[in-house]
Amino acid sequence: MFEHEEKLIRERLGREPNEVEKAMLEVMWSEHASYKSSRPLLKLLPTENEHVVLGPGEDAGIVKFDDETWIAVGIESHNHPSAVEPYGGAATGVGGIVRDILCMGARPIALLDPIRFGPLEKERNRYLLQGVVKGIADYGNRIGVPTVGGETEFDESLDNYTLVNVACVGIMRPEHLIHSYVEEAGLKLILVGNRTGRDGIHGVTFASEELSENAEEEDRSAVQIPDPFTEKLLIEATLEAVYTGKVKALKDLGGGGLTCASSEMAGKKGFGAVIYADRVPLREPNMTPTEVMISESQERMLFAVRDEDVEEIGKIFEKYGLEWMVVGEIINEPRYIVYWKGEKVADLPIDLLTEVPTIEWEMKPYRLERDVETPKISFSDAFELVWSSPNILSKRWIWEQYDHEVQGRTVVKPGRDAAVLKINERYGLAFVADGNPNHSHLNPYHGAMGAVAEVVRNLVSVGAEPLALVDNLNFASPERPEVYWSFAEAVRGLADAARAFGLAYVSGNVSFYNEVVDRPIKPTPVVAGLGKVKLEKIPGFGLEEGLLIGIVGITKRELGGSELYARLDIEGGTAPRVNLEEEKANAEGILEAIRRGLVKAVHDVSRGGIAVALAEMAVVSGVGFTADLSKVPAETSNPLEVSFSESHGRYIVAFPEESLEELKELFGHFAVIGRAGGSDAVFLWNGEELLGKPVSELKDAHESLSRLLGEGE
Numbered sequence: 001m002f003e004h005e006e007k008l009i010r011e012r013l014g015r016e017p018n019e020v021e022k023a024m025l026e027v028m029w030s031e032h033a034s035y036k037s038s039r040p041l042l043k044l045l046p047t048e049n050e051h052v053v054l055g056p057g058e059d060a061g062i063v064k065f066d067d068e069t070w071i072a073v074g075i076e077s078h079n080h081p082s083a084v085e086p087y088g089g090a091a092t093g094v095g096g097i098v099r100d101i102l103c104m105g106a107r108p109i110a111l112l113d114p115i116r117f118g119p120l121e122k123e124r125n126r127y128l129l130q131g132v133v134k135g136i137a138d139y140g141n142r143i144g145v146p147t148v149g150g151e152t153e154f155d156e157s158l159d160n161y162t163l164v165n166v167a168c169v170g171i172m173r174p175e176h177l178i179h180s181y182v183e184e185a186g187l188k189l190i191l192v193g194n195r196t197g198r199d200g201i202h203g204v205t206f207a208s209e210e211l212s213e214n215a216e217e218e219d220r221s222a223v224q225i226p227d228p229f230t231e232k233l234l235i236e237a238t239l240e241a242v243y244t245g246k247v248k249a250l251k252d253l254g255g256g257g258l259t260c261a262s263s264e265m266a267g268k269k270g271f272g273a274v275i276y277a278d279r280v281p282l283r284e285p286n287m288t289p290t291e292v293m294i295s296e297s298q299e300r301m302l303f304a305v306r307d308e309d310v311e312e313i314g315k316i317f318e319k320y321g322l323e324w325m326v327v328g329e330i331i332n333e334p335r336y337i338v339y340w341k342g343e344k345v346a347d348l349p350i351d352l353l354t355e356v357p358t359i360e361w362e363m364k365p366y367r368l369e370r371d372v373e374t375p376k377i378s379f380s381d382a383f384e385l386v387w388s389s390p391n392i393l394s395k396r397w398i399w400e401q402y403d404h405e406v407q408g409r410t411v412v413k414p415g416r417d418a419a420v421l422k423i424n425e426r427y428g429l430a431f432v433a434d435g436n437p438n439h440s441h442l443n444p445y446h447g448a449m450g451a452v453a454e455v456v457r458n459l460v461s462v463g464a465e466p467l468a469l470v471d472n473l474n475f476a477s478p479e480r481p482e483v484y485w486s487f488a489e490a491v492r493g494l495a496d497a498a499r500a501f502g503l504a505y506v507s508g509n510v511s512f513y514n515e516v517v518d519r520p521i522k523p524t525p526v527v528a529g530l531g532k533v534k535l536e537k538i539p540g541f542g543l544e545e546g547l548l549i550g551i552v553g554i555t556k557r558e559l560g561g562s563e564l565y566a567r568l569d570i571e572g573g574t575a576p577r578v579n580l581e582e583e584k585a586n587a588e589g590i591l592e593a594i595r596r597g598l599v600k601a602v603h604d605v606s607r608g609g610i611a612v613a614l615a616e617m618a619v620v621s622g623v624g625f626t627a628d629l630s631k632v633p634a635e636t637s638n639p640l641e642v643s644f645s646e647s648h649g650r651y652i653v654a655f656p657e658e659s660l661e662e663l664k665e666l667f668g669h670f671a672v673i674g675r676a677g678g679s680d681a682v683f684l685w686n687g688e689e690l691l692g693k694p695v696s697e698l699k700d701a702h703e704s705l706s707r708l709l710g711e712g713e
Helices: 003-013 019-028 079-084 086-102 123-143 228-243 257-267 289-294 307-319 350-354 379-387 437-442 444-461 481-501 563-567 580-595 609-621 639-644 657-666 695-702
Strands: 052-054 061-064 070-077 107-117 147-154 162-172 188-193 247-252 272-276 300-305 324-331 335-340 343-349 410-412 419-422 427-434 465-474 505-511 524-534 548-552 601-604 625-628 651-655 670-676 680-685 688-694
Touching (some): 019 257, 019 289, 019 335, 019 343, 019 350, 061 465, 061 505, 070 086, 070 524, 079 086, 079 123, 079 162, 086 107, 086 162, 086 228, 086 247, 107 123, 107 228, 107 427, 107 524, 123 147, 123 162, 123 228, 147 419, 147 427, 162 427, 162 465, 188 228, 188 257, 188 307, 228 247, 257 289, 257 300, 257 324, 257 350, 289 335, 289 343, 307 324, 335 350, 343 350, 379 563, 379 609, 379 639, 379 688, 379 695, 427 444, 437 444, 437 524, 437 563, 444 465, 444 524, 444 601, 465 481, 481 524, 481 580, 548 580, 548 657, 563 609, 563 639, 580 601, 580 651, 580 657, 601 609, 609 625, 609 680, 657 670, 680 695
Parallel strands (some): 070 505, 107 147, 465 505
Antiparallel strands (some): 052 061, 061 070, 070 162, 107 162, 188 300, 188 324, 247 300, 272 324, 335 343, 410 419, 419 427, 427 524, 465 524, 601 651, 680 688
8 A cells, every 4th residue: 555545545544544444444445455646548448349248347248148048148357376386376376266256146157368477497496387287177177167278378477476367157037137246235144155264375466566587485375275175165056046036136355355345245235244253254363353354265245135034045155054143234324344252453444445535556668579581591490480480379278277177168179269168959159258468569559459469369260149249458567657558548448349349358357467576478458358149150161171371360460569570579560450440340251251160261361360260270171272372462572471470360260162252242351261171281372382281290299298298298
């Protein structure tokens, strides 16, 4: 907490807060809990469209899928905890986002894990990756919620650090919606689930400052301890309680613990709360009221129910072997009062906890884009460099550790442009997350726009009509003027792109202070998207013998922030620009082509450019191709720029000859560049061979991540 904030609190209270009050205020006024640096800027984001039932402001957003089915969706970061204790940090990140979905009255059905690490050459970064993946796998597998997709990237700016974002979707009936706030006084507050311990104390405070060099030793106690078995019971017990219709409000205990959950639940509509902290079931002896109020022990939920319903709801918890206790009540007076063994240990106006003043930091624009000469390097050398990049390699080693088929809904599995989950006999939900810190670092506005555009392309590539978005904004300290400017630019880009597509953000997360010892991370806005798809219309991803290969969209001289430049250590260049009209037209064209059955396979072009997208399609099916890249519609005639540019708005389609004329009519820029067939991947330029390789060799190189990690095959 800053000095001016402490002064403001003293002025409003007319006295010095006592120890318990100070700890609670520190938690609630932390960046992680209050969003004090980001709230003014987040107002720019569109939050309403015809699909949105409930936008930002509660634990998760809600999107209408059809008249009987709503989808709850949320995204959270667990960056600091995972950098300090990768297994526990990542596992509790999964637990937290699952409970966010649960407390809206929805059954969690799938997870995504956008995760990022430093270079794999370093042992510490390999340790972080292995710990994070194991934490996500163990927790998700044990609670029976599949991890169906995500992304994994490696970057120098994350050396010794990690970004762990987790998104979750849940399915619900409209009548089961529960809000996270109360609308009447007299309700009893029931705490259920795990006992409260000293783990996670000051978790949100620790997440609101940069890490020190000795963070692993100093901050381990701020990381919560995961218990997936209790979470599994909590999921079933919570849903059964919700289905009685007697739960009046529900919140999970995440950041800020009991203080945060109860004050937000009471304060949103102007009520107050009395908490009897000594009634909270404890895991450890001699805990103080301060520790009880701010502990972030996991697998705990807070229910508000009428007095006459307490026993019935309690019996449900007992059936599942869960401990529960009435720890407080809702009062009319807007105060937050805490008792400990009969003594009043805290008494604050509730809005002092829940309405934290915003901070607008100084902004300082920077410009990293500059003209850079395209390197003189052969196509084959460039392809080898990019194809062997850890960012391009298949992440099969990761997702094979996740039970991505539990619940039996996963129709399109990890490794495709987007996952698809079966919702009913006819329709599925497409779910994907994307971000590109290299583009966002060069140009935060266009990088953020590009993340939205890529989400749309990925949804469209599996035949899904986009419905809604959530965002996770990972940035360094907002106290750095360049960082705060890049954050503002990224939010502007997210807003403009979403508006162009008629999409809204229904939930999100901001994570600041992502830096270790004065080394800020690159701006990393991550966007996850939902789409609705007819199950019978999902196109393939791989090539088939004899199909023509077409490219949709125009390729520009945009190698800035590309995987090729990253591998060659080239800084600068121009980050790809999103042409919103063209992006939208191409997305609609692809959806129409899929609806009419004109295409057999679709893959969007993104990281690594056309060369990588073609090779990925060949590897998936084991079918080769011959493609002449000089036929690609492009604003450049340089083979490297055409092959590895990461321009937006582009798709590769594989289709039978009879579809050609109809496809040409659907797109402003479209060209046939080759044909699928054989067992080799052959790249040509003006008919001359640039590179020819057996698909089996490409596949072997593509699936070598486990070797880089020393895991063997």
